[in-house]
Amino acid sequence: xxxxxxxxxxxxxxxxxxxxxxxxxxxxxxxxxxxxxxxxxxxxxxxxxxxxxxxxxxxxxxxxxxxxxxxxxxxxxxxxxxxxxxxxxxxxxxxxxxxxxxxxxxxxxxxxxxxxxxxxxxxxxxxxxxxxxxxxxxxxxxxxxxxxxxxxxxxxxxxxxxxxxxxxxxxxxxxxxxxxxxxxxxxxxxxxxxxxxxxxxxxxxxxxxxxxxxxxxxxxxxxxxxxxxxxxxxxxxxxxxxxxxxxxxx
Numbered sequence: 485x486x487x488x489x490x491x492x493x494x495x496x497x498x499x500x501x502x503x504x505x506x507x508x509x510x511x512x513x514x515x516x517x518x519x520x521x522x523x524x525x526x527x528x529x530x531x532x533x534x535x536x537x538x539x540x541x542x543x544x545x546x547x548x549x550x551x552x553x554x555x556x557x558x559x560x561x562x563x564x565x566x567x568x569x570x571x572x573x574x575x576x577x578x579x580x581x582x583x584x585x586x587x588x589x590x591x592x593x594x595x596x597x598x599x600x601x602x603x604x605x606x607x608x609x610x611x612x613x614x615x616x617x618x619x620x621x622x623x624x625x626x627x628x629x630x631x632x633x634x635x636x637x638x639x640x641x642x643x644x645x646x647x648x649x650x651x652x653x654x655x656x657x658x659x660x661x662x663x664x665x666x667x668x669x670x671x672x673x674x675x676x677x678x679x680x681x682x683x684x685x686x687x688x689x690x691x692x693x694x695x696x697x698x699x700x701x702x703x704x705x706x707x708x709x710x711x712x713x714x715x716x717x718x719x720x721x722x723x724x725x726x727x728x729x730x731x732x733x734x
Contacts, residue, residue, distance in 0.1 A: 503594040506602070506658060507700050507714075508693040510591065511665060513606045513655035515692025516613055518666025519673070519685060520648040523620050524641060586660040589715015591700060593658030605654045609647050610689065616644060617681040624679060661715050665692050668722045671729070695721075 521527075572583045586592060593599070613620075619640050622630040627637050655662065673687035699717040 502596055502599055503591055503700065504697065505599055506591050506594045507696040509599070509602050509606045510655040510659035510662060511669075511693035511696040512610060512689040513602075513651040513692075514659075514662045514666040515669035515673075515688045515695075516610055516685060517648040517652040517655070518663075518692075519670040519681075519688045520613060520620070520644050520651075521666075522670050523624050523681070524644060524648075526624070585713050588713040589660045589662045589718065590713040591659050591696075598658055602654055602658055606651065609651050609654075613644070613647055613651075614682075614685055616640070617685060620644070620681040620685075621679075624681075659696075660713070662696065662718065664715070664718050664722050665695055668725060669695060671725075 568587075572580060575583060582592070593602070619630075619635055622633050622635045623637070623640065625633075631637055652663075652666065669688045669692040670684070672691045673684055676691075677683040677687045695718060696714065699721060700714045702717055703712050703714050
C-alpha cells in the first residue's frame with residue numbers, strides 16, 4: 485500500500501504534473517503575447533515573433549507605424565533564422581535532434597527547477613498586462629483616439645511590446661516554437677467574449693493553455709509511429725481554422 489502511494493506520488497508529482505504546469509505556463513505566455521501584438525499592430529495575423537522595438541522607439545517625434553514594425557520584425561526574424569540555422573549545422577547528432585524538436589515545439593523543460601523560474605516570470609508580466617487592459621482597449625480604438633483619452637502612446641506601446649516579447653521569450657526558452665498558439669488563441673477568445681481586453685486577456689490565456697494541454701495529451705496517448713513534438717500537432721489542428729479564416733477574408 486505504501487509502495488503504491490509512493491509510486492503514485494512519483495508518477496503524478498515528478499512526471500505528469502511538471503509537464504502539465506509547463507504546458508499551462510507556455511500556453512498562457514504565448515497566448516497573451518499574441519493578443520498584445522494583435523491589438524497593438526491591429527493585425528489579426530500577428531504572432532509572438534521578433535519585433536523591431538528599437539526601430540520603433542528611436543523615431544522620436546514620429547508616430548509608431550505598425551506596418552514598419554512588422555516589416556522590421558520580418559527582417560529581424562529572417563536574420564535570426566539564418567543565424568540559428570548556421571549554429572544548428574555545427575551541432576552533433578544528439579544536439580541537432582534536440583534543436584529540431586525545440587524548433588518544432590517541444591515541452592522539454594518539464595522539470596520543477598525550470599518551472600519555478602518560468603512561473604514568476606509569466607505571472608508577474610501577465611498581471612502587468614492585465615493591469616493595462618484599459619490601455620489596450622484605448623489603443624485598439626486608434627492612436628488619435630487613445631491620445632485624446634490621455635494615453636501616452638509611445639510609452640505604453642513600447643512597454644506592452646516589451647512585455648509581449650518577454651512572455652514569448654520565456655515560453656519559447658522551455659517550450660520551443662509555439663507561435664501558432666499566440667496566433668490562434670486571441671482569435672478564438674475574441675469569438676467567445678468580444679474585444680474588451682478585461683475579458684479577452686484571461687480568456688485568451690485559458691484558450692492558449694487548453695490548446696497546448698490538449699495537443700500534448702494527444703502526443704502522449706496516441707501512437708503516431710514516432711515521438712511527435714507537441715507543436716506539430718498544434719499546427720495540424722489549427723491549420724484548418726486558418727484556412728477557414730482566409731476563406732472568409734477573401
